[in-house]
Structures are given as C-alpha cells and as structure tokens.
Amino acid sequence: MEQVQPTEKQVQVKKKKRVYSLDMLRGIIVALSVFLSTIPYGQVDYPYFRHAQWYGVTLIDIILPTFITIFGVSMAIAYQRGVKWEKILKRTVRLIVYGIIFTIIVEWTLDFQTIRLTGVLQMFALLGIVTVAITKFVQSPLKLMAIALLVSSVYGGLILYTGQSCEGGLPQPECNPSHIIDSTVFGESHLYHHGERGYDPEGLVTSLSALSNVLFGYAFGRLILTRKETGAWRELLGIGALLIALSLAWDQFLPYNKRLWTPAFALLAAGFAASMLSILYLIFDKRKTDAKETALKPVVWFLEAYGRNSFLIYFGKFMLGSVLIHLSVTHDGIEKSLSRVINEWVATFTPHPQLAYGLLNLIFWTIVAFVCHKKKWYLKV
Structure with a gap:
C-alpha cells in the first residue's frame, strides 16, 4: 500500500495545535502582575500601580x-x-x-x-x-x-x-x-x-x-x-x-x-x-506560517514561557514575597527582613528602588519561566 505523505499545509496545521493568542495574553497578564504586585510601598507612591481603595479602577485591578x-x-x-x-x-x-x-x-x-x-x-x-x-x-x-x-x-x-x-x-x-x-x-x-x-x-x-x-x-x-x-x-x-x-x-x-x-x-x-x-x-x-518560524519567535517564546506556567508564576510570586517579608537576617547589627535588605541594597545604585525591586522580581521569574519552558516543566492543577 502506498504511504501518503502529509502536505506542507497539513504539517503546519499539525504544528499549530496551540492557540498562541491565548498563551500570549496569559503571558502578558502574568508578567505584568509579577512586576506591579511586587513593587513595595515606600517613600514614593505609585497610585496607578496600586489597587483602587474602593471605587475606581487602576491597571493592576484589571x-x-x-x-x-x-x-x-x-x-x-x-x-x-x-x-x-x-x-x-x-x-x-x-x-x-x-x-x-x-x-x-x-x-x-x-x-x-x-x-x-x-x-x-x-x-x-x-x-x-x-x-x-x-x-x-x-x-x-x-x-x-x-x-x-x-x-x-x-x-x-x-x-x-x-x-x-x-x-x-x-x-x-x-x-x-x-x-x-x-x-x-x-x-x-x-x-x-x-x-x-x-x-x-x-x-x-x-x-x-x-x-x-x-x-x-x-x-x-x-x-x-x-x-x-x-x-x-x-x-x-x-x-x-x-x-x-x-x-x-x-x-x-x-x-x-x-x-x-x-x-x-x-x-x-x-x-x-x-x-x-x-x-x-x-x-x-x-498567519500562513507558524509564528515560531518568523521574526516573532523571541516574543512568542518569552510570552509562552510565562503563559504556559501562569499558575506557578502568578501564585508563586505571592508566596516568595511572603517568605522574603517574614524571614529575617541580622544586617549591620539590626534584624531586618530579607525584603528590606534587598530593597536597601537596590537603593544604593538607583533613585527608584521600589521600581527596581519589582524589576528584580520580574527578572527572577523570567529566569524561572525560561528554565521551565526549556525543560517543558509546566505546573498543571
């Protein structure tokens, strides 16, 4: 019996089983959440990055x-x-x-x-x-x-x-x-x-x-x-x-x-x-071609890494934040939370330590997302 080879179009369809737009949106939301929700309170307030007190809506609310x-x-x-x-x-x-x-x-x-x-x-x-x-x-x-x-x-x-x-x-x-x-x-x-x-x-x-x-x-x-x-x-x-x-x-x-x-x-x-x-x-x-085969590949890879491990990262950031706040070390003769130690260290080289702290969290979770995505480790519930 003659074996029928799949056409190029069929191969492309097979590759495109995932709905990229869903992973991309999930990735955007989770990455944004990591940055915004980890900005600590301090001398400078960022009202548009905070939850509305009661009525009203901000970026993080959505x-x-x-x-x-x-x-x-x-x-x-x-x-x-x-x-x-x-x-x-x-x-x-x-x-x-x-x-x-x-x-x-x-x-x-x-x-x-x-x-x-x-x-x-x-x-x-x-x-x-x-x-x-x-x-x-x-x-x-x-x-x-x-x-x-x-x-x-x-x-x-x-x-x-x-x-x-x-x-x-x-x-x-x-x-x-x-x-x-x-x-x-x-x-x-x-x-x-x-x-x-x-x-x-x-x-x-x-x-x-x-x-x-x-x-x-x-x-x-x-x-x-x-x-x-x-x-x-x-x-x-x-x-x-x-x-x-x-x-x-x-x-x-x-x-x-x-x-x-x-x-x-x-x-x-x-x-x-x-x-x-x-x-x-x-x-x-x-698109006629898979998004991973175009110039969009780096963007797809970044957002897909976040999107496919959304539960791990979305909830993990809160747990890590709690650990950093509640675990203390003795620094300069004073007992301080790990969060405070990191924030004070960041303040030594930037005038915006709160935003830099949020950025550090984003970098950390990006590394976690990339490693997990590379090894195809995904938390499913």
Whole structure:
C-alpha cells in the first residue's frame, strides 16, 4: 500500500495545535502582575500601580478579572471534546486544598481559628465547576454571552438594591452584601482580613459576578474554535468594543469596583480580554506560517514561557514575597527582613528602588519561566 505523505499545509496545521493568542495574553497578564504586585510601598507612591481603595479602577485591578476571563477561554479549548466529571471533581478539590496552603504561606499563619477560607484558587475551583455544569447544556457563544450578561445584570441589581440604605446610596466597605452573606457562610473571622472583614473580594458574592467573566471567556474560546477558517478576530474585536461600552454605561449607575466586582468592572475586564485576544489572534494565529518560524519567535517564546506556567508564576510570586517579608537576617547589627535588605541594597545604585525591586522580581521569574519552558516543566492543577 502506498504511504501518503502529509502536505506542507497539513504539517503546519499539525504544528499549530496551540492557540498562541491565548498563551500570549496569559503571558502578558502574568508578567505584568509579577512586576506591579511586587513593587513595595515606600517613600514614593505609585497610585496607578496600586489597587483602587474602593471605587475606581487602576491597571493592576484589571489583572485578576482578565486572568479569570482567560480561564474561561482555556476551558472552552481544553473541553472541546467533552469533560470527565471525575477529573473535574479531583481538580476542584486540589484547587481548594492548594488555596488553603497558599493562604497559610502568604498570611504566614497556622491559626485555623482565623485563617481565611476564601481566596483566588478557591474562586477558580467554584467558577470552574459551575461553568462546566452550565456549558454541559449550552455551547453556543451567543447564548453563553447572553447568560453572562444576565448574571452580571442580576448581580448589579442586587448590589444597587442593597446599596440604597448605604451612605450615598451606593455600597460601602461596611455596607454591602458580602459583609452579610460571606460572613454568615464562612464566619467573620475567616474572611478577607485587609478589608477589616467588611467585604471579601473573592467570596461567594463576588464569585457570582466573576462567573460572568468565565462565561464570556468560554464564549470567546468557542468563537476561536468555530471560526478556524475565517478567524475570530473580527468578532472578538466587535464584542470587546461593545462590552467596554456597556461597562461605561454601568459605571454611571454603579462605578467600577474591584472589591465588589461590580458589573462595570466585570464587563470592562471581559471587553479588554476580548480586544486583546483579537489583536493577538491577528498577529500570532491568523498567519500562513507558524509564528515560531518568523521574526516573532523571541516574543512568542518569552510570552509562552510565562503563559504556559501562569499558575506557578502568578501564585508563586505571592508566596516568595511572603517568605522574603517574614524571614529575617541580622544586617549591620539590626534584624531586618530579607525584603528590606534587598530593597536597601537596590537603593544604593538607583533613585527608584521600589521600581527596581519589582524589576528584580520580574527578572527572577523570567529566569524561572525560561528554565521551565526549556525543560517543558509546566505546573498543571
């Protein structure tokens, strides 16, 4: 029997199994997160690099919801041939356990009377299993986006209704549904500590709104999969513009707020993710030749290294930061944290030690990302 050799086009298709735009966006978000979230507080403040205190939105605010939207995109691509519930349930349990371990390291405590039970990894676990349940029955991108808009609108109505009795007629740190619902479910001592336990940015209440981001992301992923011939970049660009416009409209009634994940905030992140996916898809995926075979290869390699180990780097940077803050050494006769020692050393050769400290963290995690990518070591949960 004559053996048929694959054509050049078939070889290229085989090589392009991964959706580069997804890895590229994930890489951009994680690299940006490493730099921004590791800039220490000091003499100089960088308000645009810090989280908004309550209402408003900054650059770092948009990182987590974009990451969660990307989570939805990756689910659509990973589960295109169906899901195995046993595997999903095991993954959910692992995320919850890892989330508690993560909290123990970051908060540097073993006090189980006050340890926080909620968190980003726990949110991923909850959102993942709910999204799988919904998408078992709904796969249409249009219907998924309609459900996402419904979820966001219902959540917005709830926030507005409960906020009528608050100062200014809008939810406040001590006057919001999270303060009531999350404290009732988990106990006030187990909630987000930095908000004086008045709200939980990764609690059940905010998870309802974050679900819209995962569903939007899943819809974007389905668009990418079902528009292989023509490319989904036009649809994604139009959807991104529409969602950003809707977020501006919502902002007039219920302003951007990361702590409560208001509809304006959720829609802005989803719109940003769709727009970025559109641009990156056009650059890296909608090409006759593999992006790795062009002048874009260094960019692809850098962002792919971050993107394919996003969980390791995104959560690892917080754990490393906690270790550097809580471990001390005697330096110049004074006991100082490792973080302070490094910061003071950096200050000896730059007038911007805080930014340089963030840059050092970026360099460290870039080396980790490159080594892992070179050896094909990827942390999967």
